[in-house]
Amino acid sequence: MMEKSLRLHLCHAPKLQIFINRSHGFLHSVALIFLIYHRTSFLFQDPKTRAAPLFLWLLVFASELLLSLIWLLGQAFHWLPVSRTVFPERLPKDEKLPPVDVFICTADPDKEPIVDVMNTVLSAMALDYPAQKLHVYLSDDGGAAITLLGMREACKFARYWLPFCKRFGIKTRCPKAYFSSASDDDSSYRSDEFMAEKQIIQDKYEVFKESLLRSKEDLGFEDTNNITTTRDHPALVEVMQDNSYEMPLLVYVSREKRPSHPHNFKAGALNALLRVSGVISNSPYVLVLDCDMYCNDPTSARQAMCFYLDSNISPSIAFVQFPQRFRNISKTDIYDGQMRSTFKILWHGMDGLKGPILSGSGFYMNRDCLYGNFIQEGNELTELKNLFGLSNEFIKSLGRNYKANVISDGSCSSTPLKEAKLLASCFYESHTKWGEEVGFLYQSVAEDFFTGYMLHCKGWISVYLNPLRPQFLGTCVTSLNDLLIQGTRWSSGLVDIGISSFCPLIYATLRMSFLESLCYAEVSLFPLFYSLSLWCFAIIPQLGLLSGISLYPEVSNSFFPIFATIFLSALSKHLYEVLISGGSIQTWRNEQRLWMMKSISSHVYGSLDAIMKRLGVREASFLLTNKVEDDEKSKLYQMGKLDFQTSTRLLVPVVTVAILNVVSFLVGVVRIKEWNKILVPVFLSFYILVINYAIIEGIIIRKDKGRIPASVTLLSTLISFSLILLSLIGSIIFRRSIYGQWINKHSRKA
């Protein structure tokens, strides 16, 4: 009884939602079985009486099968969604809390503004956690002088900021967010003393910010034009502290980079931090943050501890994941910056199984799980060195009784610093298992996905916590170009796993719970499956219509209702999910549009990228997401208008499909008398156009900078008309062959 009342966390499963999900899943599958029956029966028809060429029919059927398969895999997410509540006030006293290391990654001071990065650092230092038990590490992959300088300045400013937050119980501990008008901290009455103090701190913040901006300008030229420094520089580790106030340890780490050595992007940076922090503070738990993801609620560490201090589940938890949430989402959220489906539906669904997928940022990781079972297995020292590299000090840090080098007053001696530099050198990982079996894994540019996946395969579980107040807030993409570039990288990273020997359908089904493996399969394959099937749906029925070939049953056919049911059932389930997760019809429309646009564009490029990487003709690359705000682009974004100032390569496919559908829809309207025969393809075009009306508007109506450039329209028109021409030629050949067979048959009879 006593036990129960003191539980640190609770888990809740919404019964009605589960009932709806499962019944819908059942009914939808029955309809799909009918569809498959209808499509297969075509194969047994007399080839001479078939209404369409076999290969077109097979193409449409294959797309329907792909979509059905990905839908089926996705059902695993809807089987048992849960949500969790925690009770941090029931945690033991501060002395009993385990230490935490915070890892923040930055890579380029031009794309990742220094003031914002330092705000993230400050917000992490200000977490509501005992200062001696908190250590903040920043990895600077840019090796930029401004970042090092910024850290020193941040350390000085923290000396004022941290006591202020603590004394007045400030909730928003990212100074930039706090001093912006949007902060909700001071909505209630505050004393004069507080107001005076706030003003002083705010002035200091302004000075701090100005000094960063000035230094950036002074150093800017040196920093950004000296490409050799970003790709070619020695390791640098600096421990910063200000002894006048009890503050978390602050450590700057710029790992060594040489052009001859692959640096493995963010995963490489995180592994360098794991090693460096291993010999400095070696905390058992690690919070990982992207440089734009500031801590919006200081209690996240305590919330995570509600799981790690529950001895019943703690030994099996690899990580506690919070959702990525964003500070700069506009009202219309045209680019789905909130990633609604992922963070409000799918991760809750996985949490009811074995836990959510690792999501890059905003998670508390159990350090030991990244080191594998090698230590417990009692391996010899030489064997450990083969796995972890040559540093004796680091290998000692793997042991349970290792005493970290941070002394109780938060300072750090100089010996570990020497070791830390060695650990951050680019040669350190040669002939070791870093990135393959230990640490964050290198196989895919979606390092988060693959690392979490392998942990689940080894039997670890994860936990998803989605509290009302966002724990972390980042900067989401606000232009179509950034969205599609980011989408291409993600697709490439995911498909890379989906088509490798680690494909969850083969590798994971026996290694984790079956349903969990289906979720992983869905995520690793959806970009490929969607791009293949949506390309098909966007052009094949339409070309069929233009050349008089029918691929769908007539309205009077008894199978027509099956197609209608599947279409309506899929759309209404999507709408239902949008509505229960706080969205509107507009959200639903946006998501349908993005689904189509991404499947036609970024998913295709990403999948191709992954395929070429597998074939060995292309190397992995990581294009950073832009985090600098551009006034003109922001304006379009705030107005909810798509910004088509996008690379031609990414935009042409989308515009081509739109033009093709305009043509097929118009031809359909002209042939309206045959509606019984052509309703399905005409309606399909109509639906595509209604959802993507913004594209038509971008071609014809808009005059602003964000419209679709004339060159893109021209190129796309050329491509779509070539496709139409090809299909007309194809259909003439098809008709001739049918006619020829008919003539043959009849002349023989005569």
Ligand SMILES: O=c1ccn([C@@H]2O[C@H](COP(=O)(O)OP(=O)(O)O[C@H]3O[C@H](CO)[C@@H](O)[C@H](O)[C@H]3O)[C@@H](O)[C@H]2O)c(=O)[nH]1
């Ligand atoms: O060589 C690199 C490249 C990136 N980063 C850092 O990695 C983070 C994520 O990069 P970003 O450009 O913001 O990528 P996003 O697509 O916005 O990030 C999402 O996708 C990544 C995987 O593709 C995950 O690592 C991230 O956590 C997740 O937020 C940033 O802090 C970067 O500074 C490095 O440290 N080194």
Ligand SMILES: [Mn+2]
């Ligand atoms: Mn990001």
